Amino acid sequence: MTSNIATAYVTQPSPPRSADITFFAPGRDDFQFLAGDKTQLVCVPYLRALDLQWELSHNLVKAPLRTGSAAVRYDNSFSIPLPLQELAPGFYDVRVKIILSATETLSALTTVGWRVDELAVHAQSPADFDAFWAAGIARLDTVKPVATCTLERTLRGSEIDAYNLSSASIPGNYHPAGVRTDVVEIYRVSFPSANGKTIHGWFTKPAGPGPFPALLVLPGAGNAARPAPVEHARHGYAALDIQVHGNPVDAATYDRLVIAKPERPEDVIQHGMYLHALQAGRVLRTLPGVDATRLAALGGSQGGCLSVVVAALDPGFKAVVASITYNAYLPWFDWSRQLNKTKKSGADTGFPAAESPASLPPDRYFDVLNFASRVRCPVLMNKALIDPVSPPTGIQAVYLNLAGPKEIIALPNIGHDWSPAFDRHAWEWLDRILHP
Numbered sequence: 143m144t145s146n147i148a149t150a151y152v153t154q155p156s157p158p159r160s161a162d163i164t165f166f167a168p169g170r171d172d173f174q175f176l177a178g179d180k181t182q183l184v185c186v187p188y189l190r191a192l193d194l195q196w197e198l199s200h201n202l203v204k205a206p207l208r209t210g211s212a213a214v215r216y217d218n219s220f221s222i223p224l225p226l227q228e229l230a231p232g233f234y235d236v237r238v239k240i241i242l243s244a245t246e247t248l249s250a251l252t253t254v255g256w257r258v259d260e261l262a263v264h265a266q267s268p269a270d271f272d273a274f275w276a277a278g279i280a281r282l283d284t285v286k287p288v289a290t291c292t293l294e295r296t297l298r299g300s301e302i303d304a305y306n307l308s309s310a311s312i313p314g315n316y317h318p319a320g321v322r323t324d325v326v327e328i329y330r331v332s333f334p335s336a337n338g339k340t341i342h343g344w345f346t347k348p349a350g351p352g353p354f355p356a357l358l359v360l361p362g363a364g365n366a367a368r369p370a371p372v373e374h375a376r377h378g379y380a381a382l383d384i385q386v387h388g389n390p391v392d393a394a395t396y397d398r399l400v401i402a403k404p405e406r407p408e409d410v411i412q413h414g415m416y417l418h419a420l421q422a423g424r425v426l427r428t429l430p431g432v433d434a435t436r437l438a439a440l441g442g443s444q445g446g447c448l449s450v451v452v453a454a455l456d457p458g459f460k461a462v463v464a465s466i467t468y469n470a471y472l473p474w475f476d477w478s479r480q481l482n483k484t485k486k487s488g489a490d491t492g493f494p495a496a497e498s499p500a501s502l503p504p505d506r507y508f509d510v511l512n513f514a515s516r517v518r519c520p521v522l523m524n525k526a527l528i529d530p531v532s533p534p535t536g537i538q539a540v541y542l543n544l545a546g547p548k549e550i551i552a553l554p555n556i557g558h559d560w561s562p563a564f565d566r567h568a569w570e571w572l573d574r575i576l577h578p
Contacts, residue, residue, distance in 0.1 A: 143374065144442040144465035145560045146359065146383070146394075147311040148367040156559040158251055158528055163187045163240070164250040165555060172552040174255035175226055181256070183222040185212075185238055187248055193241040194220040197543065201233035201253060201535045202478040213371035224254065224523055230492035231257035233527070233534045252555055253527040253534060263539045264495045266473045267512040268502050275455060275507075281312040281560055282336050282417050286532050287424035289333035291345060297326045302372050310369035315376075316562050320569040322378030325349040328370045330391070331382065333425045336417035342391050343384035343422065344370035352380065352431030355576035358423050358459075360441035360448035362470065365396045377569055378577060380433075382426045386415050386448070404504065408536050412469070412508035416455075419448045423456050426451035436460060436576045440568075441559065443468045443532060447510045450521070450540065461575045462521040463568045466529055466558055470536035472509040511536070514543035521548045524564050526556040 164186050167173045175181045185194060191214050197206035207229065212220040226234065233255050240248040268274065297305055302324070306312035315321065329345040347354055357379045359371045368391040374381035383389045387399070404410060427434035438461040439449035446467035453459045474493050481488050506512065523542050525534040534552070541550045549571070553561050 143565045144440060144463060145311045146362045146369070146442055146443070146445050147481070148309060148369040149311050150309070151307050151311050151313050156557040158530065159230060159286060159555060159557050160250045162189060162248055162508060163250040167254065167554070171554070173253070173554040174258055174552055177257060181224040181226040183224055183236060183252070183254065185220040185222060185240070187218065187240050189242055189248060191220070191240045191242055191248075194222070195239045196222050197237045198224060199235050199237070200478065200488050200492065201235055202482070202530070202533050203488055205234070205481065205483045205485055207487050207490065226256040229256060229490050230262065231260035232492050233258065233538070251528060255527070255534065255552070259542070260536050261535070261538050262492065262495070263471070263511070263542055264473060264493060265471070265509070265511050265539070265543070266498060266502055266506050267517055270505055271507060271512055278336070278413065279420070281453060282421055283336050285336065285421065287333060287421055287428060289327050289331050289425045289428060291331050294328045294330050295330065296349065297372055299324045302326055302376055305370070305372055310373065311560070312373055313562070316567050317377075317566045320377045320573065323348040323376060323523055326372045326375040328372065331425070331429070333390070333421065335421040337414050339388035339414065339416050339418065341384055341386070341388055341422065343382055344368060344391055345379060345380070345382045346371050346375035346381035347431045348375050348378060350431070353433035354378060354380040354431050355436035355438070355475055356380040356382070356426050356432045356434070358419070358426050358437065358439045358449070358452065360419055360439060360452070361386050362441070362443040362445050365389060365399045367392050367396070380429065380431050382429065384418070384569045386418050388418070390412060391417065398406050407504040407507040410504050415447065415501035416451050416508065419452050420455050423452050423459065437575060438462065440464070442466050443558065446523070446532070449466060450510050450517060451513050453519055453521070454516035457518065458520050461572060462517065462519060463572065464521060464523045466526050466532040467523065467537050467540055468532045469508065470510045470532065471539040472505055472511070474535055474539065511543060514540045515545050517544055518546040520546055522568055523550040524553055524561065525547070525550060526553040526559060528555060529558045531558040
C-alpha cells in the first residue's frame with residue numbers, strides 16, 4: 143500500500159538497521175516507555191562480545207546527554223538502564239559501541255520513546271497560512287480537472303504478482319486475505335494542473351463498471367518513474383498514482399531535481415507539488431468506476447506528507463494512511479541541525495519554546511505539521527523509530543496535532559523503510575472505512 147518505488151523488490155532492509163545486532167525493550171515491544179516503567183533496553187550482538195559503552199541523545203542529535211557502560215551477561219547480551227526519568231517527554235537515540243576484542247568494535251543505534259504522548263510541540267505557522275493556501279486553491283479552481291484516460295493493459299492472477307515483484311517493490315501477494323479480484327485494468331492518465339503543468343499518472347481499477355472506493359496514491363521524494371498501483375486494484379479499489387513533478391510516469395531517464403531556496407513561498411517546489419496532488423484528488427473523482435463519496439489518500443515518506451496535506455485542503459477525503467511522513471515539524475529539525483553544527487547536546491528539557499520571529503522562512507507554509515489540525519477524517523500513521531529521513535519526533539508532532547480520529551503505530555528498529563505488517567493492518571483499517 144505505502145511502498146512507492148518503481149523498482150524490483152529486494153529483501154535487504156534500509157539503513158541504519160544492522161544485521162549484526164538487535165535491541166529489545168522488556169515490557170515495551172513498541173520501545174515507548176511510560177511513567178512507572180523500568181526503562182531498560184537489551185542489546186544482543188550476534189558476535190562474541192566483551193563490554194559495551196552507550197550514549198543517550200535527543201533524536202537526531204549526535205552529542206550525548208548521558209553516557210554509561212554495561213557488562214556482558216552470560217547469554218552474550220547487555221542490559222542498558224536508560225535514565226529517561228530525568229528527561230523531557232520525547233524520542234531519544236541510543237548509540238552503542240560493543241568491544242569485541244582488543245582491536246575490534248561494533249557500533250549500532252536504536253531509538254526509544256519516553257512519554258511520547260506528552261511531547262511538547264512548538265509549531266511555527268505563518269499568520270496568513272490559511273489565506274496563502276486559499277489563494278493557491280482559487281488559482282487551481284480555474285483549471286478544469288479533466289483527464290485523458292487510456293487503457294494500457296490488463297493483468298490477471300500471477301501477472302499481478304510478477305508486476306509487483308519486478309516494478310513496484312512489493313513481494314507479490316503479501317496480503318491474500320484482502321484480495322477482491324484477480325483481474326486488474328491499467329490506464330495511462332494525464333491532466334492539466336497548476337502553473338500550466340500537465341500531470342501524468344497510472345490509474346488502475348478492478349475489471350468491471352464499479353463503482354469502487356478510490357485511493358489517491360502519492361509519491362515519495364525524487365524525480366522518477368511511478369509504479370502502477372495494481373495491488374490497490376487487486377484489493378478492490380480504483381487507484382490513481384501520479385508523477386507529481388509533471389514528468390512522464392515511465393521515462394527512460396529523469397533529470398535530477400534542483401531544490402532552490404527562494405524568498406517567496408509561491409516559488410518553493412512544494413507549492414506546486416501540493417497543488418498538483420490536490421488536483422489529482424479532483425481528477426480521481428471523475429475517472430471511470432470511481433465512487434467519489436469513498437476516497438482515501440495514502441503514501442510513504444513524501445507521499446505521507448502529501449496525503450495529510452490533501453486531506454487538510456480537501457474535506458471530501460474519508461481517510462488517510464500516512465507512512466514515515468516526511469517534511470514534518472521543521473522548527474525542531476532546524477534546532478537539531480543547529481545542535482549538530484555546534485556539537486552541543488541540547489537541554490534535558492528538549493526543544494524549547496521560543497518567541498515567534500518577526501518573519502518565518504518560506505518553508506513554514508509547507509510544514510505538514512501546520513496542516514495536521516485541519517484534517518478531520520480518520521488518519522492511520524506509522525513512525526519508524528530509527529528513521530533518519532522522517533524521524534519519529536516530527537511524525538509524533540503531526541499525529542498529536544491531528545483533529546480527527548487517529549491511530550499511530552511504532553516500528554522499532556526500522557529505518558526509512560516499508561513494513562509489510564503495517565500495510566496488512568492498513569488494508570484492514572481502510573476496508574472498515576471504505577468497504578464496510
